[in-house]
Amino acid sequence: MDTFETSLTRTEARSLAQLTSPLKIQSFLDTIEYSDEVRYRCPLTVVRDMKGHCFDGAVFAAAMLRRIGHPPMILDIIPNDNDDDHILALYKIDGHWGAVAKSNYTGLRFREPIHRTIRELILTYFEVFFNSIGEKTMRSYTRPLNLKEFDRLHWETNDETMDAIGERLEEIQKIKPVTKAMIRRLSFADERSVKAGLLGSKTSGLFKPARPGKKR
16 A cells, blocks of 8 residues: 555544545545645645645546546646636546646646547636636646656655646646637626635635636
């Protein structure tokens, strides 16, 4: 067994043994507290603290997906300067992509494996990728990152490795799904959509947008 497995208590091991599908991994993430802290948690620390933000949740989900036979892959959705990034854990079934994610927003979580391409998957997040004032902020996304690259740094059990993963995401090629002309024409999400997106959110964990209209 690897170091993650041997580090678990019996109770933790029994709990994680139940995560036998992407949907069950998502359900587990939905039960943990959303973190508003400026720190990263590795998968083991997420289990111990039962807490994490989107980065922590995606890396945890990637570790759990690996346990059921999927490569441990994540991807970063990058906004303009008026919002936070959002990290997804990716999985593929029968040639189609899905995602697992921890989010403070209702619509930025699970995706069924029905998407033929990564782009197709990412665009399902576009309309619900807005900040707390309704500005649609998605601007680019990274190529997938396989966390196997960090096995030698014990990413599943070492909080310090999370910084290295974050730095690697910054280096990876970015893909822009929208043009500058498209961005200029973007509308704001309507009031009902914003309320739905913020349902159950932790206010202290929300990005505080300075003003609308700042694009990149």
